[in-house]
Amino acid sequence: MKKIIDLSVKEKIYRSKKTQISILNDFRLEAAAGEKIAVVGESGAGKSSLLNIIGLLDRNYNGEYTLFGSPTEQLHTSRLAQWRNQRIGFVLQESALINSLTIEDNIKLPFLYAGPDKKGVGEIADFDTVISAIEIKHILKKKPLECSGGEKARAVFARGIIMKPQIILADEPTASLDVENRERIVTLLFNMSKEFNTTIITVTHDLEIANRHDRVIRLERSA
Amino acid sequence: MKKSLFRLTDMLELSIVYIFCFSLNLLMEYAKTLDLDAYILKAFLKNFIDYQPLIVSLFTFIVIVFHYQMLERKKAEIFCRILVGGTAFGITIRYVLDCLTVLISVYLLSALVNFRFGFNLADNFYLILIFVTYILISAGRVRKYENI
Amino acid sequence: MKIFKFMVSKIFLRKAILGIGIMLLLLMANYITFTAARSVLSTFQGYQETKYVNQEGVYIANLDPDSHIDMSIVDENGTQAVYDYLNSNFKYAFYTDGFMVSVPNSDDMEISLGYLNEQYYKLNEFELSQGTDLDFDYQLDGEIPVLIGKGLSKTYPVGATIEMEESVLGRPLTLKVQGVLKQNAYHSNYYALNSKTYYNFSIIFPVNEKFIDRASMDIQFNGLMDIILLDTSEEEIASLREVIKDNLGLSFNFFSQKENYDYFNEYYLHSLKIIFITTFILLIVITCLSVWNASVSVRLMLKDFTINLLVGLSCSKLKKIFYGYFGMLSFVNVALISIFTAFNRYGCWLRKDAAFATYGLFGLIGMDWLALLLVAVSDMIIGIIIVENMLRKIKKVPISLGVLQ
Secondary structure (H helix, E strand, C coil), X not given: CCEEEEEEEXXXXXXXXXXXXXXXXXXXXXXXXXXXXXXEXXXXXXXXXXXHHHCCCCCCCEEEEEECCEEHHHXXXXXXHHHHHHCEEEECCCCCCCCCCCHHHHHCHHHHHCCCCCCCCCCCCCHHHXXXXXXXXXXXXXXXXXXXXXXXXXXXHHHHHCCCCCEEEEECCCCCCCHHHHHHHXXXXXXXXXXXXXXXXXXXXXXXXXXXXXXXXXXXXCC | CCCCCXXXXXXXXXXXXXXXXXXXXXXXXXXXXCCCCCHHHHHHHHXXXXXXXXXXXXXXXXXXXXXHHHHHHCHHHHHHHHHCCCCHHHHHHHHHHHHHHHHXXXXXXXXXXXXXXXXXXXXXXXXXXXXXXHHHHHHCCHHHHHCC | CHHHHHHHXXXXXXXHXXXXXXXXXXXXXXXXXXXXXXXXXXXXXXXXXXXXXXXXXXXXXXXXXXXXXXXXXXXXXXXXXXXXXXXXXCEEECEXXXXXXXXXXXXXXXXXXXEECHHHHHHHCCCXXXXXXXXXXXXXXXXXXXXXXXXXXXXXXCCCEEEEEECCCCEEEEEEEEEXXXXXXEEEECCEEEEEEECCCEEEEECCHHHHHHCCHHHHXXXXXXXXXXXXXXXXXXXXXXXXXXXXXXXXXXXXXXHHHHHXXXXXXXXXXXXXXXXXXXXXXXXXXXXXXXXXXXXXXXHHHHHHHHCCCCHHHXXXXXXHHHHHHXXXXXXXXXXXXXXXXXXXXXXXXXXXXXXXXXXXXXXXXHHHHHHHHHHHHHHHHHHHHHHHHHHHCCCCHHHHC
């Protein structure tokens, strides 16, 4: 299978006034297209930091990262932003919505940053198709504060997949959901992987969900 | 952990914006008393002195900005305090009293300066009314954060 | 443009209080800069005007501030005696204005008459937009050539005649329009250089010895207040001082070129320094408040910025959006200042204040546009400081998924 993520982190350091914390020491990750990887570990192990690095939000680490065959160190920030728009989707907790926008505007937000030239990257998913599949048509005109946790989680999911990304990074997407909504989100994620050969990297505390992935990576906290 | 929403930095920030507004008013009052020979200076200052109430009132808007951002930042804290047994009424009263404490302290300081320079103590009084109005209006927003 | 409109309407303006706060602070900064710039420019214009007059051997008169005017001892004989002495012993530039007269015109303004002699006319180089220079060799019974301001040129083009009851001579006169002064021609007060009267609704009347001899005491007396003596010396002036003292009971000072420069340095430069320093300090304070306001905005909008960065907004684009937003606020502020100034200038027209009525593009004259340019420059500097601080604050956070948890 074609390798699209090749990450090698020697260390990632967080500095505060009094202390220095080193995480992801000698960490290595390779992921192929369509692969489903779960990342588990105790708090402070660096799970969200890992997603920040993979998602091109954080370049302040000691290591090398090749994404889609290109070394990311050499890429301009505008190229990174373009990839975040078109090739990487973030599925986060339900609080990651802009409260002043309607659910529809929140979901369509990536369209705003999509340039006219998207050839070779993939088509923008049909909005109506996505909305029907996720069953959130009834809340499109509502604001996030008017929606339930499950509805918001599905809205965040819709925004994450609307551009048919090649990689989906999910950061505890089911953390505060009930069983029914949790299952819904996980099923939608796995359908993306099956249908569109999307690579899924999920950070989760739920071992049951983690075990349903192709691989589970366990992060340990540094001493 | 104190019951007040205000931290030291918040108190300092509020004091600084109050001091700025009172100082501006005081400076303009002082400018009015200057017996200037130079026509150019007189004409320059006249452009501000003629519009003193308007200019000072517009500047007081930064106090509104302070109250607004303070409550926006503290909305999670307000909600949490209510969760653990506090009441919206109690938090509101404490907030008003904290703001008034800072206001009165700064006013007394400005009154001292007024007295030292021989200005009328009532010159700054209209600012007190404006600031108390801002405090009361902003206090009304505390209730909004009972459920976030 | 789409992204900019979205960010402004859906993110920035949703927290309107912060936007209003920065607008008001900018407005104050702009007003202070504009006022200071105009004071300086106006003073500089006045100084340029006095340079024509302030030459070697030229002495400008000024009533001694400690001298008390007793009008009971001032009479026609006294003033005439002074002018007789002046005519025999000095070359002098004569100018006085402020004499109002009703002359029909399209704007219904009261017209100001300005009287000047040939020496004053040559000294000051009046610029004309139409017609020819004044002729000082005329007969009172004939048509007297005059210059008029732009405001009168519609009703009285070059060559037209004006019939009026001339108050100084106390008789009807026929004036012939010889030329039209350029738009917004002005005269600065020599002792308040930033104070100007505009000639747009004035008639510039040439006076000669014969005219002054027949003129009323008012014009003779007023003319003495600003009399300018040419090609003379301290010794000659000393005797003139005595003549004025003896005939009018007044003490006059006559300031030489050096004394005028010293006066300018002492009063004007010093005042300009105070204006600069005051303006600078106020702008620093306002900039600090604006930076605080912007920091507050970043704190409150960080989650919204993070989400946008997640879905494809780049930091460089965000920087451009911030600059665009600030530029927009700046433009609105400059427009407000322009409207306010134009309204003030228009007020002179409404009040029929002929001495201050001006013409200009959108109601603003050259000095106003220059001041607005300086306002735009100061806005740019303040804008750069604010935006770079905002970006620094955003980068410090840093942007990550942690912001959204």
